[in-house]
Amino acid sequence: MRPLRCAEWRVVTTKTADSFTDLELAAQSAAGDVAAFERLYELHRRRVYSLCLRMLGNATDAEDMTQEVFLQVFRKIGTFRGEAAFTTWLHRLVVNQVLMHWRKQGVRLEETTEEGDMSEVARPRPLPMLDRIALEQAIRKLPPGYRLVFLLHDVEGYEHEEIAAMLGCSVGTSKSQLHKARLKLRHLLRGGG
Amino acid sequence: MSCAKHQDRLSDYIDGLLSERERLELERHLRECRSCRTICEDLIVICQLSRELPDYEPSPQLWERIAAAIAAETAPSTRVRRFRMRPAFAMAAALMIAVLAGALLRFRPLGPESQEASLPAAAQWNVLSPSLLEIQPTGLILAHKPTIDREIVEQRIEALERHIRQRRPLWDAETEACFRRSLEVVERSLAHCRQELERNPEDAVLRELYFAALKAKLEVLKRFSEL
Known part of the structure; x- marks a missing residue:
């Protein structure tokens, strides 16, 4: 880390901190500018923290993981070249941290449920009035593998190709996990265990 | 099907x-x-x-934790040895700069008829020409005339303050006390200048002195930002 040199400092003054792109902020951070890195943190902290919170289910673990993610970002920021969006690069680091965390805890991502149990042919009851709190609680009850794909696709808005690249699985697996996650959520929201 | x-x-x-x-x-x-x-x-x-699920906000302390961890990771080991020597030097420099600025403030010619009356319109409050003072990192005063935007100096100060806020949790008590004392001296000079400028906003010499005090603050922050 070093303070900005005079020339850099003048560049900073010609553009407000808010107008730098993620790529510019990343380049400044890679050069040791902690203020630029703080700006990146400010821009992305909520999404990273929210994803960690939904994945891990408690605020303390989520903050610890958010910290670890941003430390990883700081260590690796020099490798970010802007080929992908910064958020995609960042979320990939989050996913890696989550997977590592689960691996340490012995969580198996292959965990699935019996889809036959959720057949609705005989029971076409619609969902009760759905609110965000109920949905958050149901998401927390999803098996880890389903939860991760569901959050990346339906909450964070990633495509199956991107999720497959992040998780190192096939697009078909991502699609299948997502569909099972949605069915499981419906099951949970209807009062199923 | x-x-x-x-x-x-x-x-x-x-x-x-x-x-x-x-x-x-x-x-x-x-x-x-x-x-x-x-x-x-x-x-x-x-x-x-x-x-439509909302994003959640982590605690405000999280950035402090991250910044402290980054500072700990990036601090070279040689810095540890220099750590105890440099605050004293920073303190001495800060005091010297502040005292010089204060002394000039006391001995400057007073009165509305002094040189500021003939200042061109360009010499406005937000653009300062430190013709009387240009304080170097060594504490020397030079007589050259770069035109420097006050806003730029203040932004630089802000950036250094932010940088120091990240480092500060890692300082020992001695460094912390030294920093507080140094800044106090400079802030007193700045407050003095501001007070005088409120009474005589067109006073060019006061503006020069205010600028000198700002530069003094910049120097103090620069020194401590390296610790």
């Missing part, structure tokens, strides 16, 4: 990933099958609500 097969395609249908033929086929089935239609409607509601 059975209901189970149709249900397997519901997510792809909702996400718009089916071919035209598959979509039409599924829609025909949904019109006829209440059970599959209900599931489809439920999944749509779940997807819509999921997109």
